[in-house]
Amino acid sequence: MKVHFDFREIATATMILFAVIDILGSVPIIIGLRKKVGHIESEKASVVSLVIMIAFLFVGEKILKLIGIDVYSFAVAGSFILFFLALEMILGITLYKEDEPESASIVPIAFPLIAGAGTLTALLSLRAEYHVENIIVAITINTIFVYIVLKSSKRIESVLGKNGLNIIRKVFGVILLAIAVKLFAANINELF
Template structure:
């Protein structure tokens, strides 16, 4: 199994939907307001390294600590669920730590926003079906797109405006909630049948 455009395209679209780059724009803008500056290159590189490392080592790491993919996905669905609630209800559930531009670029931006439980679980699922090289290319395409969004978030904010961002945030909050529920229901069945 080698280089395959169809696999690259499908894997790219799946990761694009799960990472939800467009839906993350309001979160990125919020973060930038809090910390003043986001290190786009650092966030993108770290997220890419986490995702590619997880592609090769994820299943082994989870097996080593005695966690199956289903448990990991269910845990991930809770994080996505709470992030979605924040977006829809306009509340803050996560305690605000003293974040600066460096830590914000890594957490929560690179992880768990870009390389989050949803995308990491998807990578493991894709690995069962697609050639590794195609998944790596799909990850790189998504990281490049994420980098562009991070770099242009202030311009995007000016174009969309405050109300536009608020509407997008709520819409994508509902989509993220749906992804969280799907991730939970799909994987809880796997856990219950074990």
């Protein structure tokens, strides 16, 4: 098996996942959870989200084939999800509202906050365009960053403040919007 490590693919996949996971934008949620339950298990949440993302990267396509959907169709559908996530980030609106988690365990942090529907969709969309080993490196880089953010969420909030977090969220929203358009354009031709 030939390995295709490509720095450009790793950098692009890392940025896409960073924008979709939006861990900096989730700092207020994480802080709220920490205040409610006292302690967040950063290590467990990070490891579980890493396992979920890598497993879905390999098994997700097989699940799609089982139900008769090709990767290109999923990538186009994923581009729509990324598009709406980007709109939420840019406009500061909520199109999809999840129930408030009751405890800050692995379930609300690792799934769906980190490895949620948007992240899993992005992974399969990336799989349609990039080599798997580059996506795995991107997942690992993002998981390390998620761990750092979870560990130092209070410090990040005090340094950036509400306005700083909003600016970062909007910048990554614009990047994610551009990525969604590119993903749509790259995969729509394969459907016809």
